[in-house]
Each structure stands twice: as C-alpha cells, then as structure tokens.
C-alpha cells in the first residue's frame with residue numbers, strides 16, 4: 459500500500475490492519491510534528507488534514523484514524539503546510555507566532571491544523587473559530603491568543619493549504635493498495651461478499667468509537683472491514699415520504715443536509731464530539747455501538763425513524779428504531795448484519811421539535827442527559843407527543859407516561875408541570891461519574907419544561923421554528 463503525505467508517497471508495506479495513522483506518521487514517516495496526547499480523540503494534539511480532490515480538507519484525529527481508511531487520500535501534517543510569508547510559514551502559523559498562541563507548544567501543531575482546516579474553507583468569525591478548535595485542548599494559553607490568531611490569520615498573504623505537488627495517489631481504495639487484512643469495499647455487494655468470507659471480522663465506519671479499543675485496550679483486530687467508502691451507505695436521498703440517510707454518512711455532511719430541516723438538531727450536532735470527530739463519525743456507528751448515551755438514538759426515537767438492516771446474505775429488513783436496542787450496548791444486529799441506512803419520516807421532520815443536551819464539557823463530551831421532543835400542535839392542543847431521553851436508562855427510551863400526559867392535552871401551565879413531574883419519575887437512572895441519579899431525574903424534568911415552554915412561545919408568536927438556545 460502507498461500513502462500520500464504532504465505530497466510525498468510513502469510505502470506502507472507490512473503495516474497491520476489495526477495500524478493508526480498517527481503511529482505511522484511518527485514512527486514510519488518520521489513526521490513527529492503531529493503529537494500524541496490522549497490517543498482517544500479528546501485533546502486534538504494529533505490533528506491532521508485529509509484532502510480529497512475538489513473538496514476542502516477535513517481535520518481528523520490521526521490517533522483514532524486507521525491507516526487503511528485514508529488510503530487514496532492526501533494527508534497533510536503540520537510539516538506540509540504551504541507557506542506564504544518567507545520560510546514556509548502558513549498564515550495560521552504566522553498568526554499563532556504573532557499572537558503568542560503557543561507557550562509549551564505541545565498542543566500547537568493540533569491547533570494550527572484545526573485552524574488551517576477552517577482557513578481552507580474560508581471560515582471566519584468567532585463562532586466558526588471556536589467550533590473549529592473545540593476538539594483541541596491547551597493547558598497553557600487560556601485560549602485567548604489562539605482565538606486572536608484565528609481572527610488574524612486572513613491578514614497575511616494567502617496560501618494554499620494543500621501543497622502544489624500533493625496530487626493524491628491513484629485509486630488506493632483498491633484491495634492491493636490496502637494493508638493486508640484491511641478491506642474497504644466500494645459497494646454493498648462487495649461488502650456482503652467480504653462479510654461472507656470473513657464472518658468474524660471487525661466492522662468499522664469512522665472509527666471514532668471502535669478504534670479506542672485499539673488505542674486504549676490494545677486490541678489488534680485482524681481482519682477489519684471498513685464500511686466508510688461503501689457508496690450506497692454514503693448517500694442522503696429522498697425515499698418516498700422519508701429522508702434516507704446512509705449509515706456511513708459523517709456528521710459533517712449531515713449538518714449540511716439537515717441545516718434547513720432541523721436547526722435544533724444542527725445546534726446539538728455542533729456539540730457532538732468536535733469538528734474532527736464529526737468529520738469521521740457516522741450515524742450508523744452511533745446506533746450500532748448501542749450506547750445509552752449516544753446522542754442520535756433519542757432524536758431518532760422522537761422522529762419515529764426506521765433502521766434499514768442488511769445482511770451478508772443480501773437479505774434486508776426494516777426495524778423501527780424503538781425495537782433496535784435490546785439492552786445495555788446490545789442491539790438486534792445479528793451475525794453478518796450491518797446498518798445500511800436510517801429513514802426519517804418527512805412528517806416528523808416538519809413537526810415542532812426540540813433537542814437539548816447536557817454534558818460536563820460544552821463541546822466534545824458525551825451526554826449526561828439528552829432530551830428529544832416532537833409535538834404535533836393543533837391550536838392550543840397537543841396531538842401526538844413523542845418524548846425520548848438518553849442517559850436515563852440502559853438504553854435510549856421514550857417516556858410513555860410523559861407522552862400520556864401531553865397527548866390530547868391543552869398546552870397550559872398545568873399540563874406542562876404535570877408532564878415535568880412525570881418526567882422526573884419516569885426512569886430509575888444510575889449514579890455514575892457523569893451525574894447522580896437525582897440530578898439526572900431533575901434534569902429530565904428541567905429540559906422538558908424548557909422545551910415545552912419554548913414550543914408554546916413559538917406557537918403563540920406564530921413562529922415555526924425558533925433558533926434554539928444552547929442547553
């Protein structure tokens with residue numbers, strides 16, 4: 459296999475399928491500018507850019523990116539940024555120096571690469587800068603000088619991010635270009651054939667969850683089947699009265715596709731992981747992981763979504779999302795089965811809804827409690843109500859008692875308080891490092907109160923969708 463890094467081709471012969479990009483860059487390519495901090499996607503010290511022809515480069519955490527998953531793409535590390543002002547300094551690097559954005563310097567290459575990704579998109583403004591660096595931690599600067607560098611990076615002579623010589627390698631998704639034992643099929647029929655041939659293989663999409671088993675538990679899976687390039691799993695399309703989202707569509711794409719349809723979801727997605735995580739993490743991986751604190755399942759429950767499951771034998775079945783989770787980290791996926799897509803009914807998307815997430819760190823943190831609420835409102839009465847929570851039980855769940863209080867009721871103060879009392883008592887959550895059971899129950903009620911008050915106010919003002927405030 460060959461890999462293109464900073465415009466140069468590297469031979470990756472002999473690399474194991476579980477080899478991470480970061481390990482390769484530091485130990486085989488000798489590019490030690492990219493740092494290892496946490497090896498779990500949390501600190502951003504390992505940030506690099508991945509460039510595809512015709513697309514703006516995307517920032518990723520190289521510590522949890524598998525080498526095989528970037529075959530055929532062009533990796534840009536801090537050593538490869540093209541300069542504009544003299545000895546190879548990219549405008550972001552020049553701005554970081556001039557704004558004193560670096561002290562001990564360990565985090566600096568990661569911040570530079572995240573800002574270089576923003577620069578390549580032409581993103582401007584404090585919101586965009588904060589969003590771009592939300593997955594990068596610095597223990598020295600207090601962030602103000604780094605934010606200032608993000609503001610000033612356009613003041614320098616412009617520079618391209620991708621070096622001129624950086625044409626990506628020829629179609630390296632072909633089997634011969636991948637590490638032995640790493641499969642990255644392009645179509646579902648090929649995926650199914652590989653699943654039949656290797657029934658015990660490790661399945662991976664963006665790897666933002668799965669690869670932590672390699673970096674934290676020292677797992678060495680072989681073989682690995684990567685679904686992230688399967689064309690049928692990477693599309694968003696109309697499917698009758700539903701929007702069909704392929705399981706391998708990354709969140710960054712989803713944010714664009716759903717921007718007009720669901721501002722509340724897009725606001726929540728801005729807090730799902732970091733920009734690096736959203737550039738790789740997928741809806742299918744979020745569901746299949748079966749976590750009770752995954753952010754998307756409560757939303758899919760509130761929207762009455764359907765999960766399309768396919769098998770190695772080509773058989774397909776539809777499962778309502780309510781029936782998808784069987785228990786803690788346990789789903790209905792059988793041997794050889796994978797999530798192909800999720801269908802969102804158009805009618806659900808157009809209903810008033812709210813999605814609120816509580817977490818200890820505002821961005822790049824798993825939920826403590828997440829509420830997704832969808833209401834059918836006819837005048838001052840509620841028609842159907844769907845209320846779903848994450849973080850309250852061993853699986854994401856609907857709150858049947860709360861829905862019972864709301865359905866066919868007048869949306870007045872008394873109904874709202876009754877619904878909140880029902881929410882506080884609907885579950886028996888656990889105490890853990892994130893929160894106490896009592897806090898979770900109190901927040902289940904508080905988030906619901908806020909959602910109902912906002913939706914009632916929007917209705918009274920005759921507004922279809924008000925921009926949600928951040929939870």
Ligand SMILES: Cc1cc2nc3c(=O)[nH]c(=O)nc-3n(C[C@H](O)[C@H](O)[C@H](O)COP(=O)(O)OP(=O)(O)OC[C@H]3O[C@@H](n4cnc5c(N)ncnc54)[C@H](O)[C@@H]3O)c2cc1C
Nearest residue numbers: 499663664665666667668731739740742743744746753797
């Ligand atoms: C720093 C950090 C922050 C995070 N923050 C959040 C957060 O705020 N909210 C949140 O919900 N999650 C968060 N996560 C978890 C993770 O990013 C998400 O769950 C993401 O959606 C996983 O998608 P993926 O494509 O990376 O899955 P992968 O890691 O590739 O796979 C996860 C699991 O799903 C399986 N799988 C993947 N795709 C399929 C498929 N199509 N069919 C069947 N099985 C499949 C894999 O075998 C594996 O068991 C975070 C992770 C990190 C490292």
Ligand code: FES
Nearest residue numbers: 495496497502521
């Ligand atoms: S080393 Fe911390 S995010 Fe990769």
Ligand code: FES
Nearest residue numbers: 561562596597598
């Ligand atoms: S400059 Fe020291 S960690 Fe950021």
